[in-house]
Amino acid sequence: MFESLKPVAMDPILGLMAAFRADDRTTKIDLGVGVYMNDQGHTPVMASVKEAEAQLMQLETTKSYQGIAGDPGYNQHMLELLFGPEHSILSSGRVKTIQAPGGSGALRVGAEVIQRARPESKLWVGVPTWPNHIPLLGSAGFEIKEYPYYDRDTKQINADAMMETLRQVPAGDMVLLHGCCHNPTGADLTHAQWDLIADLALERGFIPFIDTAYQGLGDGLDEDAYGLRMMADRLPELLVASSCSKNFGLYRERTGSITFIAENAKQADIVASQAMSVARQIYSMPPAHGALIVSLILGDAALRANWETELTEVRSRIQSMRTLLTDSIQNNAAGVDFSHVQQQKGMFSFLGLNTDQLDQLRNEFGIYIVSSSRVNLAGINSSNIGYLSSSILSVLK
Numbered sequence: 001m002f003e004s005l006k007p008v009a010m011d012p013i014l015g016l017m018a019a020f021r022a023d024d025r026t027t028k029i030d031l032g033v034g035v036y037m038n039d040q041g042h043t044p045v046m047a048s049v050k051e052a053e054a055q056l057m058q059l060e061t062t063k064s065y066q067g068i069a070g071d072p073g074y075n076q077h078m079l080e081l082l083f084g085p086e087h088s089i090l091s092s093g094r095v096k097t098i099q100a101p102g103g104s105g106a107l108r109v110g111a112e113v114i115q116r117a118r119p120e121s122k123l124w125v126g127v128p129t130w131p132n133h134i135p136l137l138g139s140a141g142f143e144i145k146e147y148p149y150y151d152r153d154t155k156q157i158n159a160d161a162m163m164e165t166l167r168q169v170p171a172g173d174m175v176l177l178h179g180c181c182h183n184p185t186g187a188d189l190t191h192a193q194w195d196l197i198a199d200l201a202l203e204r205g206f207i208p209f210i211d212t213a214y215q216g217l218g219d220g221l222d223e224d225a226y227g228l229r230m231m232a233d234r235l236p237e238l239l240v241a242s243s244c245s246k247n248f249g250l251y252r253e254r255t256g257s258i259t260f261i262a263e264n265a266k267q268a269d270i271v272a273s274q275a276m277s278v279a280r281q282i283y284s285m286p287p288a289h290g291a292l293i294v295s296l297i298l299g300d301a302a303l304r305a306n307w308e309t310e311l312t313e314v315r316s317r318i319q320s321m322r323t324l325l326t327d328s329i330q331n332n333a334a335g336v337d338f339s340h341v342q343q344q345k346g347m348f349s350f351l352g353l354n355t356d357q358l359d360q361l362r363n364e365f366g367i368y369i370v371s372s373s374r375v376n377l378a379g380i381n382s383s384n385i386g387y388l389s390s391s392i393l394s395v396l397k
């Protein structure tokens, strides 16, 4: 049977990681992989997570199956983290959250539920978007349509072209938005742009599907949730996929959630039952460990305060690497404008380098950047910034 299969090409980012590992230059730098790294180039377990894990060892009395919707305490904490504990949506009966295996699992469950509700719906994604959005959501059955998002020439969001396209989206279609810290560009919507998209959603009747995988890594936990909170206030229907991979550093624990907002409580109950049926058909129930850690942290004032301090350190470190990189390029190359790097949010930025410059960085200097010129700012640290900026300056010449 298997002789009919053809090998699948490696994901370009995984290919880049393999090439990086095989490179024996001691000065090599990996700016491709999408995980947070500290100043020592390590992706640590947060101390608050370690502490919650230690408590869990004592508290956990069974490894029996949990419910299909995951841990109810975790789901409630995620609702409050996303929308804020005082948001009116929480007491409306119109919102349901179920635990999912990471942000990826959440996106897929959301997509499968939409397919059941309205198989003819198309999914509109920004150009560019996280590359895995297309296979992950497309293989649920969606026809994918595109709207312009980022203009590589101006290094800004192309808001006019974006809104112009969204004005044509038919009622019942889905529009995928990044909640914050846009991956890959780092260019986030302003509050006014979010408001305008909500106006268009109401006018046209399309439904936003917000992917929020980096809450807390941009401007702060509340600030990064502006769009989804405002839309939960104003729109009759909304989906939010969220992930604890980055803000809790729980990547491999596959911890996420999918939230549905429906027009009324009855519909919300039905949507949740459909989501659980989808989950049952794919993986039965989500992994427990990460969600129990998050639930312990968010449910305990001291642990939560420690986690927020650690998250602030992560955010500040990334912001300081943005400043360092921008300054070290701009101060040493007349006429080069890297200010977009300073302004962008979250772990990623498009540097704006071309393919030849990226190839040169990799071949001559051992600096690994994906072909879109997206860099992970967290890959920069006090030991490699000097070498990185001098290498970039030499390919800019």
Ligand SMILES: Cc1ncc(COP(=O)(O)O)c(C=O)c1O
Pocket: 034, 101, 102, 103, 104, 105, 130, 178, 183, 211, 213, 243, 244, 245, 251, 254, 255, 256
């Ligand atoms: C925009 C975006 N959405 C979703 C995800 C998926 O996150 P997870 O690892 O929790 O599945 C990622 C991960 O990189 C991402 O960048």
